[in-house]
Amino acid sequence: MFPTPSFVERVSTDLQRDLLAFLPELILCATIVALLLARLVTPLSRKHLGSFALLASGCALAFAICFWPERSAPIGSVPLSGNVEGFSSLLVFDTFGLYLRVFLLVFLCCSLWLSLLTGIPDAEDSADYYTLVIGGILGMMLMASANHLLMAFVAVEMASVPSYALAGFLKGRRQGSEAALKYVVYGASASGVMLYGISLLAGTFGTGSMPLISRAVAVASLGEGPTLPVLAGSICILIGLGFKLSAVPFHFWCPDVFSGAAAEVGAFLSVASKAAALALTARFLFVFSGSSRTGPDDLSGSALALGWAFMAAVTATFGNLAALAQTNIKRMLAYSTIAHAGIMMMALVAVGPRSVGPLLYYISGYLLMNLGAFAIVALVRNRTGSENLDAFRGLIRRAPLLAVGMSIFLLSLLGMPPLVGFAAKFQVFAVLYETGRDLGGHDGMIAWVYFGLLVVAALNTAISAGYYLKLVKVMTLEDPADPSPIRVSIGSGALVSILAGLVLAAGVFWNPLTQYANRASQSFDLAPKFEKPAKIPKDAVRPAIGPKGKIK
Amino acid sequence: MTELGLTPYLCLGAFLFCCGLLCIATKRNAIGILMGVELVLNAANVNFVACARYVPQFALEGQVFALLVIVLAAGEAAVALAIILNFYNNHSTVDVDKADELKG
Numbered sequence: 001m002f003p004t005p006s007f008v009e010r011v012s013t014d015l016q017r018d019l020l021a022f023l024p025e026l027i028l029c030a031t032i033v034a035l036l037l038a039r040l041v042t043p044l045s046r047k048h049l050g051s052f053a054l055l056a057s058g059c060a061l062a063f064a065i066c067f068w069p070e071r072s073a074p075i076g077s078v079p080l081s082g083n084v085e086g087f088s089s090l091l092v093f094d095t096f097g098l099y100l101r102v103f104l105l106v107f108l109c110c111s112l113w114l115s116l117l118t119g120i121p122d123a124e125d126s127a128d129y130y131t132l133v134i135g136g137i138l139g140m141m142l143m144a145s146a147n148h149l150l151m152a153f154v155a156v157e158m159a160s161v162p163s164y165a166l167a168g169f170l171k172g173r174r175q176g177s178e179a180a181l182k183y184v185v186y187g188a189s190a191s192g193v194m195l196y197g198i199s200l201l202a203g204t205f206g207t208g209s210m211p212l213i214s215r216a217v218a219v220a221s222l223g224e225g226p227t228l229p230v231l232a233g234s235i236c237i238l239i240g241l242g243f244k245l246s247a248v249p250f251h252f253w254c255p256d257v258f259s260g261a262a263a264e265v266g267a268f269l270s271v272a273s274k275a276a277a278l279a280l281t282a283r284f285l286f287v288f289s290g291s292s293r294t295g296p297d298d299l300s301g302s303a304l305a306l307g308w309a310f311m312a313a314v315t316a317t318f319g320n321l322a323a324l325a326q327t328n329i330k331r332m333l334a335y336s337t338i339a340h341a342g343i344m345m346m347a348l349v350a351v352g353p354r355s356v357g358p359l360l361y362y363i364s365g366y367l368l369m370n371l372g373a374f375a376i377v378a379l380v381r382n383r384t385g386s387e388n389l390d391a392f393r394g395l396i397r398r399a400p401l402l403a404v405g406m407s408i409f410l411l412s413l414l415g416m417p418p419l420v421g422f423a424a425k426f427q428v429f430a431v432l433y434e435t436g437r438d439l440g441g442h443d444g445m446i447a448w449v450y451f452g453l454l455v456v457a458a459l460n461t462a463i464s465a466g467y468y469l470k471l472v473k474v475m476t477l478e479d480p481a482d483p484s485p486i487r488v489s490i491g492s493g494a495l496v497s498i499l500a501g502l503v504l505a506a507g508v509f510w511n512p513l514t515q516y517a518n519r520a521s522q523s524f525d526l527a528p529k530f531e532k533p534a535k536i537p538k539d540a541v542r543p544a545i546g547p548k549g550k551i552k
Numbered sequence: 553m554t555e556l557g558l559t560p561y562l563c564l565g566a567f568l569f570c571c572g573l574l575c576i577a578t579k580r581n582a583i584g585i586l587m588g589v590e591l592v593l594n595a596a597n598v599n600f601v602a603c604a605r606y607v608p609q610f611a612l613e614g615q616v617f618a619l620l621v622i623v624l625a626a627g628e629a630a631v632a633l634a635i636i637l638n639f640y641n642n643h644s645t646v647d648v649d650k651a652d653e654l655k656g
Contacts, residue, residue: 150617157624161631168635177639178651184632185585185648189576191628192592195621196569199596202617203562203603206610229562256654 018086021067021093024060024101028138031056035127035134048123050116053130057112061105068098089209090151097145099360099520100279104144107272107367108137110495111264114371117492118378120264121169129169133268136162140276149198149208152280156194156244159276160187163269167261179260186243186253194240200233214287234288234304241284244277245341248315255322258334263381266330267374270337275363278344282356285348286524309349309449313456316342320463327389329377332467333370336413339464340366346453347428350435356521358427361514365412365420365506372409372499376402379496383486392471394480399488403475405496412503414468415461419507425461427514429454561602568595582636582646586629593625 003011019026031053038044038052084093091097111133115121121129139158146152164187168180202208204227205216220230239250246254258266288304319339326332344366347359377387379402384391396403412419415426436450488496506513568591575588597618604614640646 150613150620154620154624157628161628164631164635168638171638172642174642175654177635177642178653180635181582181639181648181651182654184635185576185582188586188589188628188632189592192572192589192596195596196565196592196599199565199599199603199617202613203599203607203610206603206607208613208617260654 014086017084018091021084021086022091023067024064024105025138025141027056027060027063028134028141031060032131032134032138035131039127046123047126048116048121049126049130050112050121053134054109054112054116057105057108057134061102061109064098064102064105068102085147089211090148091142091145092147093145095520095522096279096282096356096360096524099516100144100275100363101141103275103360103364103367104137104141104272107275107371108134110367110371110499111268111272113491113495114267114375114378115264117489117495118264118375118382120262120378125169129166132162132166132169136166136268137272140272143276144279146280146283147210149202149210149213152210152284153191153195153198155276156191156240156280159273160191160244163187163273166265166268167257169265170262173260175260176262179257182260183253183257190240190243190250193236197233197236197238197240200229201237204229204233210283210287214289217288237284241277241281242311244273245281245345246274246315246338247311247341247345248318248338251315251318251338254338255331255334258337259328259331259387263330263374263378263387266333266377267371270333270374271367271370274337274341274344275367278341278348278359278363281345282348282359282524305349305446306449308345309453312342312345312349313453314342315339315345316460317456317463318342320460320467323464323467326467328387329389329392329471330374330387332471333373333377336464336467337370339460340370340413343425343428343457343460346457347431349453350431350450354521355431355435356524357514357518358424358431360517360520361427361510362424364513364517365424365503368499368503368506369409369412369419369421372405372496372503373413375492375495375499376406376409379488379492380486384482389471389474390481392475393478394483395475395486397480397483397485399486401488401493401496402486405500406475407472408500408503410468410472412507414465417507418504420503421507423507423510423514425457429457432457558602558606561598561606565595565598565602568592568598580647580649582639582648583633585648586632586636589632590625590629593621597621 034056035049035053038047038049085091086093112130115129115133136159139155139160139162142151142155143159146155164180164184167183168176170176198208201213205213207213217230220227243250243253257269261269285304285308316339319335319337319342323332323335323339326335344359344362347355347362349355380391380395380399381387383399392403392406395406408419412421415421415424417423432450432454436447436454439450440447572588572591572593572595575591576585579585579588600614600618600621603610604612604618607614636646639651643650
């Protein structure tokens with residue numbers, strides 16, 4: 001019962017390794033504590049703490065880049081392909097998680113910079129705002145590297161609870177409080193349903209560890225197929241994730257929350273939380289598909305893939321059709337977010353390493369263009385006090401830089417070459433086509449699902465041109481009601497130019513980002529193979545503390 | 553005393569879950585909806601505790617799950633109540649049907 005010295009030594013070396021790999025998250029934790037304590041110190045209590053938060057996040061980002069596998073960091077190092085399980089296999093450090101961690105931290109830095117420029121938290125509220133944003137990002141980073149159902153649920157809650165509060169951050173506004181109320185009511189229900197699903201799944205398999213469950217699912221699928229609790233549990237979990245992804249029919253919160261909350265918060269919800277939810281969904285889909293039993297495309301035969309494909313197609317189509325009628329720009333961007341989530345879900349239908357690469361590329365490109373679009377909405381709101389289409393009328397005469405930047409972001413969201421949106425959509429379409437073609441040989445019906453998705457995706461791109469180009473037309477061709485120029489500060493100009501430049505650069509030179517994304521997707525290639533259990537180190541997947549509380 | 557076995561507990565969990573969902577779907581009072589959410593979370597907790605008792609290799613994990621869920625539910629309820637209070641300050645009601653200004 002008592003731990004032996006060798007056990008203590010192994011645990012302490014493991015802990016040191018895990019904590020080092022966890023350093024970026026630890027920095028964010030320390031920042032949160034520091035931000036909260038700063039309110040107690042009299043000279044700091046009235047200061048705007050944005051620059052401190054930005055500095056700390058930059059620090060965390062630098063460490064996260066240092067731990068990137070290619071750098072072959074000696075500590076906490078993750079092999080270029082493969083994964084290391086940390087904290088008694090609660091978390092997994094693989095290239096997929098590390099890629100998303102860097103991406104989320106980049107987003108955090110950009111969004112903190114944006115909040116400094118637009119001044120949405122004033123000095124009084126700055127500590128609260130940055131605590132919530134950093135806490136939310138921390139939860140999303142954990143979502144991206146969760147390896148255990150408990151960790152997944154804790155991470156989802158860590159990411160959503162700050163989001164609820166952020167939606168209602170502007171306390172005196174009627175619309176803000178309504179948005180927060182709707183978000184918290186729907187969100188709490190969805191996470192409750194998800195937890196119930198987790199309890200069924202974990203109880204049935206007697207463990208919450210995702211690799212173990214995925215092997216058990218693989219074993220079960222050889223026999224009589226999934227039992228009722230497993231089926232119900234999987235469906236409940238997918239409902240919870242579908243809510244986070246704002247997939248139809250769980251999308252109704254998204255437009256209301258986006259139009260009620262500030263544009264900065266909208267950017268946070270649309271980019272970061274979608275990215276984290278997609279990452280977690282990818283991990284879950286691998287679990288449910290029994291983790292590459294015979295091959296990564298094995299799921300494609302199952303009903304799960306068909307259902308998922310249908311949901312993705314409906315989500316993309318509904319988002320685009322609803323966006324056509326909007327006059328509030330934030331609401332339009334919310335529906336556009338739903339549509340893009342649908343396209344990203346399509347990439348996940350072809351579960352496998354080759355679909356995760358394009359998905360990661362899409363997420364990265366989406367970060368640049370959607371953050372840029374929300375940033376411009378926030379900047380225009382600050383000058384004109386309106387977020388409606390009318391505020392953008394003739395923007396080219398009033399603020400040429402903002403109008404050109406917005407046009408670049410919108411055209412990229414539409415998927416025009418040579419912008420990053422085109423490259424991202426192209427890769428998703430290519431993966432759908434290739435999967436369909438490869439399957440065509442032995443299962444014609446399923447292959448047509450992929451070709452059907454391809455057609456839906458192409459039609460959606462055409463529909464989305466309607467509202468994206470309408471806004472571009474309003475900005476450039478129509479006459480402004482109030483021709484007075486809008487002053488753009490140097491910092492705002494710099495942020496918009498940098499984002500627009502990156503959208504253009506990443507669209508012209510795909511290769512570096514694509515290579516990183518594909519490398520990151522390789523960690524799914526090495527998910528424990530069912531046929532060769534000998535390859536899995538025993539300690540890696542087994543909980544550190546075994547049944548009956550016996551310590552191994 | 554005879555052992556009941558796992559099934560009755562799972563049925564209790566499922567019953568609580570359905571009650572919670574029904575409460576969420578029918579209540580118009582935001583606090584009532586929040587209570588429905590708590591029912592759903594507790595349904596999951598009944599499952600965890602029962603499985604911890606009857607599934608040998610889940611003994612510790614199940615209890616840890618249950619403890620963390622209690623903590624998370626408390627945190628979520630605190631934030632939700634704060635948001636409901638803020639809604640009340642702005643709208644003088646906690647009826648979710650009155651939250652209809654945002655639509656389209």
